[in-house]
Amino acid sequence: MADEIHKNKQLSHWIQREISDRIPEIVSYLREQEQRFFNSIIVGIYGGKPAWQGLSIDMKDLKLTEEESDYLDKTFGILRLTGKEEMFAIDGQHRTAAIKDAIAVASELETEEVPVIFVAHRTDYEGEIRTRRLFSTLNRYAKPVSTSEIIALDEEDNAAILTRKLIEQSSIFTDKIAFNKNKSLSLSNKNDFTNIILLYEIVITLLTDKIFIKSLPIGGEKYASFVSRRLSEDKLTKIYDGLVSEFEEIINGLPFLRTFFEGGTIDRKANTTNLIFRPIGQIVFFNTYRIAKHHKKENLVIKYFSNDGFNLNHPVWNKLFVDPGTKNTVVTQQVQRAAILLLLSKFNIPFSGTPKDKELINNLSIDVTSL
Structure with missing residues (x-):
């Protein structure tokens, strides 16, 4: 050193x-x-006193020009150290x-x-x-590898490997995943459930100990090693089969999702459309589901979301996700956290939010019982 x-x-x-x-x-x-x-x-x-000694290489049979031969003589050599x-x-x-x-x-x-x-x-x-x-x-000037490149190419990141398998081998997501280079989903997109980056993050949420709210330990695979050290093929296959089963259970438990995956389309512009079809809703749902599963309460989450009230027409979600002045959808991390914490309160799952979380919820004056 x-x-x-x-x-x-x-x-x-x-x-x-x-x-x-x-x-x-x-x-x-x-x-x-x-x-x-x-x-x-x-x-x-x-x-x-490091010294460089070039080597003269006989390459007459290659019919090199004098310039090419001179270049090669300077290229190959021995570095001598004392x-x-x-x-x-x-x-x-x-x-x-x-x-x-x-x-x-x-x-x-x-x-x-x-x-x-x-x-x-x-x-x-x-x-x-x-x-x-x-x-x-x-x-x-070294350019980091983008998330989309990791998902497409990485053979050490188990989440990337599983994401590719879900898209390429599972009938669930056939022609249902958008290949974006960011996490956005166009409101005019009627046919894709999510995009490849969001699916990758959902896989990480469902399988690892990386969670949106750090004060809530949830177990699972260790995130750092899971995305950097490839598991054995047998273990990957076992995890993949479990992942497919879990997605099937979630889809079958939510009628609006089952309808979509059986051939339906989405009108993402409508306020009545379930927010699970938007990036912010997917982040909120899968993180809430993952935390609830750790507390053996995932059935409560499925039951609540099966009522299809998780949309911008609902007074609570409208107040949380819509800016009253601009009428634009608010997608900040703080709002996502607040939504997750409100749901955890509804399901009686203990948590400790930050002062900012509590301030936001108090300012909105949201009654959990109205969810």
Whole structure:
């Protein structure tokens, strides 16, 4: 690490960011994942006298031009180190630390190889600037993978794998999922129950301990590992079968959903349409259902929502979800939380809301018994 070799501890802090608590997670990945792969670690060579010796390659049979041959001679070579150099990860310090920890407990990993890019790190003032600039450029302009790309491509995220299986293999969601790159659903969309990102989040809600309201523990799969470490095929199949059964029970328990999934359409513009057909309603319903299930009260949730009163014509939901001035639908997280907490109160499920939650509910003067 930079602070192990750099005399100026303040400067090392600016060359390399602090190591976070991700190390154990990466160590587990190295030890448990047979098809492991790391991107190149970018290594600064500190001190010593690294030297590069190009190799001349005889490629006459390839009929290369003089320019091409000269290029290849400069491309392949040997990096020679004196042994006095010290190296630190400019980019990849978490991977570097994890490799050290993994080898300490699993010596068979010593023979593994990882791609490396070496960068000469000068110890003068300009050299420090160059190294810091390289690090900041690498991190500033790296584009995170989008949620839609994770769902489409990730083979470690179990929620993504299950979401794809639901769309591709389950008859429930055939031609019922919109492929959006965000969580919005057009009001003119009459045929899709939800979109792929919302379905992914619903899967996470139903299966993991990640919950909209953090003060309510609900058990389930550990979220951090569930979306980063692929389970065995047998366990994935078992979870998938359970997930399909749960969706079928929910749909069969709500007549308006059963009608839709049997071939009906949605008029999302109508105030009488159930809010479960909108993103905000799906967030509220599935989070409430998940919490209630933990308390063995999911049947109360199904019974309440089966009455089809969860719409903007209902006085309580209209007051909560509609701005009285603009008449626009309010979709803030605070409003979603308030809706979930109101429902939990109705089902006598204990919770502790934040002061803002309580203030919002008090200001709206909503009587839970009117739900």
